Amino acid sequence: MFMLGFSGILEPVGKLLVVFFKSYTEAELIKLNATAFINREGLAEYVIGLDTVESDFSGHDFLLSQSGIKSVRDTAFSNWYVIGVEAGIPEYINSLKKLPQTEFVLQNRGLWLCH
Numbered sequence: 001m002f003m004l005g006f007s008g009i010l011e012p013v014g015k016l017l018v019v020f021f022k023s024y025t026e027a028e029l030i031k032l033n034a035t036a037f038i039n040r041e042g043l044a045e046y047v048i049g050l051d052t053v054e055s056d057f058s059g060h061d062f063l064l065s066q067s068g069i070k071s072v073r074d075t076a077f078s079n080w081y082v083i084g085v086e087a088g089i090p091e092y093i094n095s096l097k098k099l100p101q102t103e104f105v106l107q108n109r110g111l112w113l114c115h
Contacts, residue, residue: 037107037108037109038087039084041070041071041084042087043070043071043084043085043086043087044084044085044086044087044088044107045082045083045084045107045108045109046082046083046085046093046105046106046107046108047075047080047081047082047083047104047105047106047107047108048063048080048081048082048083048096048102048104048105048106049077049079049080049102049103049104049105050062050063050079050080050081050101050102050103051079051100051101051102051103052079052101059079059081060072060074060081062101063081063083066092066095066096066099067092067095068085068086068089068091068092068095069083069084069085069092070084070085070086071083071084072084082108083096093105
């Protein structure tokens with residue numbers, strides 16, 4: 001092993017492995033971004049958090065009144081909802097992000113966290 005390392009053969013092999021790993025992970029990321037948050041009805045799902053000041057504010061009704069939102073369902077967290085919008089139309093999400101009641105909008109899919 002020492003002779004292989006000393007002769008310089010490990011550097012090109014290592015570079016080849018790094019390029020392969022990078023290409024493979026980029027391809028997997030593209031597949032994940034393309035399909036991971038589309039539900040059975042063909043709607044893109046997002047998790048949205050709302051900042052509600054008024055006590056009589058109905059986030060469910062508020063979201064259904066916004067353009068482009070086809071479905072709304074509650075989550076276990078207070079003032080967090082899962083919304084369904086037509087896939088491939090970012091204008092709906094961009095307009096939701098600009099509303100003063102919106103705290104965040106995230107794609108509804110699992111996240112892989114590494115340490």
